[in-house]
Amino acid sequence: MDWQYFLEITFSGLTRGSIYALIALGYTMVYGIIELINFAHGEVYMLGAFTSFIVASILGTMGFPVGAILVIAALIAILWCAAYGYTLEKVAYKPLRGESRLAPLISAIGMSIFLQNYVQLAQTSDFIRFPVRIPRFDFLSQFGGIVRSSDFVILVSSSLIMICLTLFIRYTKMGKAMRATAQNRKMAMLLGIDADKIISLTFIIGSGLAAFGGLLIASHTSQVGFSIGFLAGMKAFTAAVLGGIGSIPGAMLGGLVLGLAEGYTTGYFSGDYEDVLAFSLLILILVFRPSGLLGKAKVQKV
Amino acid sequence: MFLSAKRLFRSLMVSLWFMCLVFPIMGIKIVKKVAVYSFDSVFYLGIGIFFASLAWAWYFEVYLQGGMEKDGKKSLFAPVGQCWKKITTKIEDTPSAGKYTLLILLVVFSILPFVSSMYQTTIFALAFLYVMLALGLNIVVGIAGQLVLGYAAFYAIGAYTYALLNQYLGFGFWICLPIAGFVTVIAGFVLAFPVLKLRGDYLAIVTLGFGEIVRLLITNFSDFTGGAKGVSNIPRPSFFGMELSPNMNTIYVYYLALFAALITIVVVARLKDSRVGMALQALKDDEIASEAMGIDLRKTKLAAFALGSCWAGFAGVLFAARNSFISPASFTFMDSVMILSMVVLGGMGSITGVALAALILALMPEYLRAFSEYRMLIFGLVMVLMMIFRPQGMIPPSKRKYYPSALFGKKGSGKNDSAQKFSANTIAHGNSLNESTEGEKHA
Secondary structure (H helix, E strand, C coil): CCHHHHHHHHHHHHHHHHHHHHHHHHHHHHHHHHCCCCCCHHHHHHHHHHHHHHHHHHHHHHCCCHHHHHHHHHHHHHHHHHHHHHHHHHHHHHHHCCCCCHHHHHHHHHHHHHHHHHHHHHCCCCCEECCCCCCCCHHHHHHCCCCCHHHHHHHHHHHHHHHHHHHHHHHCHHHHHHHHHHHCHHHHHHCCCCHHHHHHHHHHHHHHHHHHHHHHHHHHHCEECCCHHHHHHHHHHHHHHHHCCCCHHHHHHHHHHHHHHHHHHHHHCCHHHHHHHHHHHHHHHHHHCCCCCCCCCCCCCC | CCCCHHHHHHHHHHHHHHHHHHHHHHHEEEECCEEEECHHHHHHHHHHHHHHHHHHHHHHHCHHHCCECCCCCECCCHHHHHHHHHHHHHHHHCHHHHHHHHHHHHHHHHHHHHHCCHHHHHHHHHHHHHHHHHHHHHHHHHHCCCCCCCHHHHHHHHHHHHHHHHHHHCCCHHHHHHHHHHHHHHHHHHHHHHHCCCCHHHHHHHHHHHHHHHHHHHHHCHHHHCHHHCEECCCCCCECCECCCHHHHHHHHHHHHHHHHHHHHHHHHHHHHCHHHHHHHHHHHCHHHHHHCCCCHHHHHHHHHHHHHHHHHHHHHHHHHHHCEECHHHHCHHHHHHHHHHHHHHCCCCHHHHHHHHHHHHHHHHHCHHHHHCHHHHHHHHHHHHHHHCCCCCCCCCCCEECHHHHHCCCCHHHHCHHHCEEHHHHHHCCCCCCCCCCCCCC
């Protein structure tokens, strides 16, 4: 067994997985609170990649250093995508609250198609190159090139963000209100929590995380296109379901597991079947263990 | 007043918000590493959003209150709303109107190949295939209420059954048609068995995954299926063993498609009123209640998938025969969504509505070239707006009506007496005895 190769794939799998986890958090948080699969979430991630591409290109021509470009692009992408998420909820989902569950789902699919084509028409239908790459770190060469610098940046920044999110959910008043709303919205409203605000907040946080994931993937693969949202969204959803939809640590775990599984299939078999693997995994989990790895089984009340 | 200063200010704010929101994507374009700004398109969008937001507020705050404003006065635009309401209720109260439209269309379509060009004929043949597909999906989504997002997979299976059987075994069109129907029914079962216990959104996701897996497998097994390059030189159908000239054959395929669409309409209409169809509709309204009424959920769901998928198989064979070339690119998620939007737009469960919507949506991009670029954008938006403003679709299905007076021997006498007439929906939900045909508001 080639340990060097094994570790290399493990790290690239973890990198991929942590980006899935960032997107999956948005799915799982929204599902936890309003029980809706936000189909347009993958498109928000794509919007994040595009916004950061535009910002980075403008800053790049102005001659900013690479680190500053990445930080500013990340901030603007997060801000804008949070606004997109907020607007999305207000326009497409809020008027449908209390309808049958099919209506918001179809509305979400419609929104996803709309956003995809909006970016395609406003920008381009080709894949474009992201202008900056994550710089090379010298201290990583001590490890024999197992961890690439972009892997390092993605792993560190995404785990930092996930730790912050966990702390936020666990210890702040807003986080507490979110958990309460997820448990029982009516009861939370009776206790004086503004459920509308909490739902908006969920969309804002989820979209911000997805935008950050979009920036990371854009600078990692240096490829941005209008269609990247669909597949990434589906895989992140798989990750969320794998971990147990509605559970935040579940989404993180699910993302990492899916990323590793994909990394090993690509590394040891063939890259052709990684999408098939993700979709088959999704179906198998939904059919045999819909509650996922960390989720609680729901009892159907009649 | 509806158009108060406060409201105008709010709309202005909304339009500013949207202008700010779309600015990076719409306003800036990177051409060869140089940013090109276009403020005018953002500005026009802002103006559009301003009026849209006024209309939005009017709908939610005035129209839904029956044209009354908060202070009890009649709204300035109340006649507009009343007019709209009158038109829509008129459409809903005359279900025969849709049937007559379809009949007139049938007459027009049956003489079309002789009065128009070959190009038109091929386009219309494709539109008829979409009518078949939309009606097939209508069985699963509209009548049985099971949201399937991978319908293009069945279409692909049908098309590839014909293409591959022909390529490897030399089977003809007429032998492949029933085989493809059979194969897609099997595929429907394969999908339905594991998802019997799933409902709603999970079902949607699993079917989406199924659709993608089928497409990816077709693409990846390139030795057998031709991969992304597809299969070409698929023969067109023969006419009682005779080979026809290309032009005659186009007309022949046109009539085949028309006939197939017609059969689909008739069969689905009959199915809806049959025992199975009633069970499917009960399944849509409430799974638990229908199980309590003695409907076998397993059997009914399997029936829904099998009945729905076989039409996609037939349409797939016709598609392969019409195009004589197929590739996985014709069976993507977007195609599934397009078929789904036909069902949603037409009115889930309504046969006339879905057939008309399929015709309109399939033909529109061909005749409005400018529109074809924005086609998917508009589809997406229409799906969202439809769900918000008219979830029952263009022509909602007419609910079965029961006349209690008929029980006492006075057949049909209660027809004009609205107090004695109530729909199946109201019985199912135990509401008061008003004839509500509005929307499917599930409890």
